Amino acid sequence: MDPDVTKKGAGATPTRRAITVAGVAALVVPRHVLGGPSYQAPSDTLRIAGVGVGGMGRRYLQGCASERVVALCDVDHSFAAPVFRKYPEAPVYRNFRQMFDREEKNIDAVIVATPDHNHAMVLMEAIRRRKHVYGAKPLTHNLFEARTVREAARAAGIATQMSVQTSGSDEAQSTAELLLSGVIGRVQEVHVWCDHPLYPAGLERPQQRPAVPEGLEWDLWIGPAPYRPYHPLYHPWTWRSWWDFGTGTVGDMACHAFHVFYEALELGSPASVDGNRVKMHGGLFQMFPDGKEILPRLVQTPETESYASVVTWDFPARGSHPPLRLHWYDGGMRPHRPVELDRRKQLPTNGLLFVGTKGKMLTGYYGGRPLLLPEKQFKDFQAPAKTLPRSIGHYREWIQAAKGGKPATCNFEVGGRMVEVALLGTLAARTARYLEWDSAKVAITNNGEANQLVNPPYREGWKL
Numbered sequence: 204m205d206p207d208v209t210k211k212g213a214g215a216t217p218t219r220r221a222i223t224v225a226g227v228a229a230l231v232v233p234r235h236v237l238g239g240p241s242y243q244a245p246s247d248t249l250r251i252a253g254v255g256v257g258g259m260g261r262r263y264l265q266g267c268a269s270e271r272v273v274a275l276c277d278v279d280h281s282f283a284a285p286v287f288r289k290y291p292e293a294p295v296y297r298n299f300r301q302m303f304d305r306e307e308k309n310i311d312a313v314i315v316a317t318p319d320h321n322h323a324m325v326l327m328e329a330i331r332r333r334k335h336v337y338g339a340k341p342l343t344h345n346l347f348e349a350r351t352v353r354e355a356a357r358a359a360g361i362a363t364q365m366s367v368q369t370s371g372s373d374e375a376q377s378t379a380e381l382l383l384s385g386v387i388g389r390v391q392e393v394h395v396w397c398d399h400p401l402y403p404a405g406l407e408r409p410q411q412r413p414a415v416p417e418g419l420e421w422d423l424w425i426g427p428a429p430y431r432p433y434h435p436l437y438h439p440w441t442w443r444s445w446w447d448f449g450t451g452t453v454g455d456m457a458c459h460a461f462h463v464f465y466e467a468l469e470l471g472s473p474a475s476v477d478g479n480r481v482k483m484h485g486g487l488f489q490m491f492p493d494g495k496e497i498l499p500r501l502v503q504t505p506e507t508e509s510y511a512s513v514v515t516w517d518f519p520a521r522g523s524h525p526p527l528r529l530h531w532y533d534g535g536m537r538p539h540r541p542v543e544l545d546r547r548k549q550l551p552t553n554g555l556l557f558v559g560t561k562g563k564m565l566t567g568y569y570g571g572r573p574l575l576l577p578e579k580q581f582k583d584f585q586a587p588a589k590t591l592p593r594s595i596g597h598y599r600e601w602i603q604a605a606k607g608g609k610p611a612t613c614n615f616e617v618g619g620r621m622v623e624v625a626l627l628g629t630l631a632a633r634t635a636r637y638l639e640w641d642s643a644k645v646a647i648t649n650n651g652e653a654n655q656l657v658n659p660p661y662r663e664g665w666k667l
């Protein structure tokens with residue numbers, strides 16, 4: 204007789220031990236059975252803090268909707284108020300250091316979406332505390348910060364991701380597979396063009412001193428940058444034009460294209476970079492609805508980017524790859540139309556053109572179906588097999604990496620190297636000079652003025 208069951212008539216009465224075993228068995232079932240197919244146990248949920256959530260940060264938080272937002276920080280509480288209302292249980296802060304001090308035990312991961320000049324400060328604070336980090340591109344404001352953040356994240360062993368949402372997409376990986384297939388031969392030139400900037404550029408420093416809006420802690424917004432009195436030309440949306448706070452169009456947008464080919468062509472670090480910019484003068488003004496002037500006279504000034512720039516990087520030979528020249532155009536500038544392109548077709552507004560020893564390849568900036576040139580030469584070409592991994596979802600990659608999965612596609616190790624190339628472009632566009640780069644020393648070797656911008660001093664009271 205089963206010792207856990209006593210027979211009585213035709214049936215059986217469970218003993219106390221049988222009842223206990225049955226009760227335990229009922230508890231040991233998969234979590235998704237108890238909570239439904241979309242159930243995620245609290246212990247499996249990432250606890251995320253957001254810093255700089257009033258602008259792009261709100262989108263990054265939405266991308267991580269499967270997880271729990273446990274703290275929010277923004278120096279402008281009026282601007283960020285809609286985001287605060289969306290996460291009513293999350294305590295709110297203005298000072299990111301206070302947030303870390305008070306909430307550290309409740310935070311697993313941090314999203315950093317401040318303006319560029321504050322990125323490294325927040326990222327390094329999170330990395331020191333061993334928090335997983337998601338950082339807005341271009342990751343940092345200068346080259347020294349980019350190298351410091353990348354090395355610190357590697358040493359900390361944390362999960363990282365930079366906000367290049369199309370990295371690992373099928374379109375991007377398909378283009379990389381074509382490059383790896385050798386269909387256009389060894390690539391010698393790459394042209395990248397972007398129609399930005401989408402914000403005012405070529406501006407004089409404003410002389411007006413409007414009052415700081417209610418809810419904004421301006422000194423914290425300035426952070427490590429040189430102090431400037433508040434003006435709406437800086438915050439909330441137009442800071443990218445100013446070298447004090449942003450990195451220009453090339454710093455802002457280049458990595459959205461670089462990820463398509465950076466690893467496939469094993470680019471590494473360039474030996475030099477050369478920049479040119481459009482000079483603009485005139486008396487163009489923009490008015491508020493009440494007639495007050497918002498934009499001062501447009502001029503060429505070293506304090507802001509211009510409305511159009513051209514940058515060229517030169518990469519040395521790498522393994523089986525020949526020397527490569529990478530061209531960047533913004534502000535509506537584009538490369539010359541390939542002679543092989545059907546005259547009924549136009550270059551895309553934003554795009555990439557690869558020039559190889561056996562042909563050329565044209566594609567859109569954000570992906571799309573690549574066009575091999577000359578078309579007649581490649582009309583019977585069959586696309587190579589899909590050998591590169593595809594993304595499971597940009598934000599999901601980072602979340603899974605933070606939970607012990609494989610590194611995200613645009614992690615800081617990969618993204619940080621691309622950022623260094625982009626920020627060299629920023630320096631070239633800013634100085635309009637030819638600059639020689641020593642990656643090992645993190646230094647510009649032929650121009651002292653530009654080299655000072657590799658690691659410029661911080662405002663008193665701030666350090667990395």
